[in-house]
Amino acid sequence: MKKYLILLIASTLLSLTRAGAAEMTKEPDSAYIFAYASLKNGGRNGLHFAWSIDRKKWHAIGPEYSYVRCDYGTWGAQKRMLTPFLFYGPDSLWHAVWSVNETDGVVVHVTSKDLVYWRRQSYPILMQKENCLLPALSFDKEHGKFIVEWKSTNGGADATYYRSSTLDFKNYTPPERVAKATFDNRHTIRLENGEENGTVHKVSWNVIKGLLHAQQQAAYEQELWSEKTAEDGIRFASLKPIDVEVQIDMENKKKISDLLMGVFFEDINYAADGGLYAELVQNRDFEYRLSDKKGSDTSWHSYKAWSLKGGKGTFKIDSVSPLHPNNAHYAILNIEKAGTALVNAGFDGIPLKAGERYNVSLFARNPQEKARALLIRLADEHGKLLGEARIRAIKGNWRKYKATISVKADAAKASLEIIPQEAGEIALDMISLFPEKTFKGRKNGLRADLAQTIADLHPRFVRFPGGCVAHGDGLGNMYRWQNTIGPLEARVPQRNLWNYHQTAGLGYFEYFQFCEDIGAEPVPVVPAGVPCQNSSTGGAGQQGGVPMAEMEAYIQEVLDLIEYANGDTHTVWGKKRAEAGHPKPFNLKYIGIGNEDLISDIFEERFTMIFNRVREKHPEITVIGTVGPSFEGTDYTEGWLIANKLQVPMVDEHYYQSPGWFIHNQAYYDKYDRSKAKVYLGEYAAHLPGRPSNLETALAEAIHLTSLERNGDVVSMASYAPLLAKEDHTQWKPDLIYFNNTEVKPTVGYFVQQIYGQHAGDIYLPTQIRLSNTEEAVKKRLAISVVRDTKSGDAIVKIVNLLPVSTRVALNLEPLGNISTDALKISLAGNPEDEALRPKSTPIAVTKNFKDELPAYSFTVLRFKIVE
């Protein structure tokens, strides 16, 4: 790729030279750059450059390539770069400042050595109540300080100018009023696409070469990474079946992680409530809030999913003397005579199975002297009775009542009816219905078919509870593990950042228990003291962090989690675990701190504090740091710098990329420094336009997994994301497993994950491969990985063919020594756009010189024993 890139850049520079032939005869020593941001896309397109030899004719690079974008505030509304000002400081750094919007008293400051790589941004609040417009920067040599100047319109048209000085761009002097702007030397320049305003600097020609190179490299990569199978007819027009000879190199075998394949569970797409969590009643706690959906749905409130049916009566929500302060709302039902029902519609209806038993529980308060009774009915969508039970002798203050209902017939959309048997008032809360058959029969358990589908992946670990759900939408929305344990009525429900409601019924105890039930390592992720970079609850609309005064308590909370998982039953938190029914420790070994956070000073300060304390108190725990949401860029680089500085043992990388990216980045981890942190690839998936999950995306992921196995000495764990999505409630596509109330629909990508999970190894056996066609495009679409699983003694060969032709594979298995001839062959093949494929498994015989023809667009696995 490098060779092509150099050629491409050389030819671009040549054509640029030709374009400016009148002005350039040889490479100049210096030229001018113009730094600007356009107002397109609301000012969200970032910093652009143009260059000129004579300051008259300007060449826009890209023409609007973005070298740095603004990270301030929420997506959609913010992330704007307005009126950037570029300044070259006496510290030999380029400094850029810009304003973020028309209202906030904030400017952004960021530096770069070469104008290409930009370090982390800071968002100093320079004005408390007024805006900061047209910021400009200078250096006061006499006092050795940087001076920032800006204009403020005080919410009106009258402009006032201010200045502030700083030594370090962290601390600023209070704003001082000045008569006018003194060093705002912005210029208006005519470019090909119109006029823009920005700053002009004279720079060495090498700086411009660097800018051009970065843009050309990005353009070239974009071209490669957007390759799709849809163009294979042209790309591989005359391609014939390929012969592949594979030689196993036993000399260079290496130990790889035995935890590579795992899952990442996040409550996104109704994955928890209405999904994996087997509760069938929606809004059981009457705690739905308009704010769960930021007011976008006026029907989303305490009454959601509840209604009154038949007879005369009222149903209202109250909050006086609630069941528990964490659960402030409950229902009051007041009926005139028996026959009126409080009805819950479930999550798109309540699915029921004939012959199965369902456990009802509820809390009730009866303000009357006389004991009351409730009839609980399950009825299908036509009102037909499917089963019922009675709760008698409801008396006095809040108490929990239970009943079991046997169901007579299947129903996809049943409802639950609570029918008071006497007139008058009764208060109800935490109205719950669970199938008796949850996964492993757990109380407050998981939906059996979904949980089993996850278990069938044979995941070695489960990362939970998110994702963005873990760090939350603003400080108040961070996922606090302590709020999710203990009696259900005492847990703290909260807004789910994906715009719905979290009951916390599936909480930390249930996550740990699920991990244990499927033999997976628990990998909880706690916030690094900062919420999601796209939340706006910190200072002046930016992310913010846990106040320093509260950090000690926050760190303690993280340490308490380790005690909850591992402490003995005499410890405060170990005792709580025992009370929940699990006296034995959960044997926690990993903890994630942070989720793809913005790597800011606020983050670093808090992450460092938490990390140091966990390492000091629990050296036995592997802490997983975070390096942003991408495989490159500022958060990635800065995150790795922090990890290296603190010697964080493992970092969590995330990337959602095109199949082309996976095809052309198979060497991504080959270059990783083995002496640094290990990698947990916590979130990845192949994304095509329209976001399908098909054979093309699945094979791209399978190719990537061969390179993860090859790099299993540095990549310790990997999990596809997201895992679950409920049909019609999906915020993110593609996902690994789709489901509705009655069906589970694994994707093709699921089967790739399953095959890797069920056929993992702990020793990697390198291979030499000879192809009959050595074109780059062909080579990159054939990927092979051979591993050995020490426990079973099996060798496993995985071959991915993302070509439109078959491959005739000749495998020399001689170096493996004696092998059993009985083998298992698993094959997943079809058309790239196929979304409903399943792998086929067949027993076959292998010989030491094994030959097979593998179909176009296929993933094949061979598994056999090495006889020692």
Ligand code: AHR
């Ligand atoms: O997997 C979906 C989301 O992608 C996760 O919540 C977040 O970490 C990432 O941006």
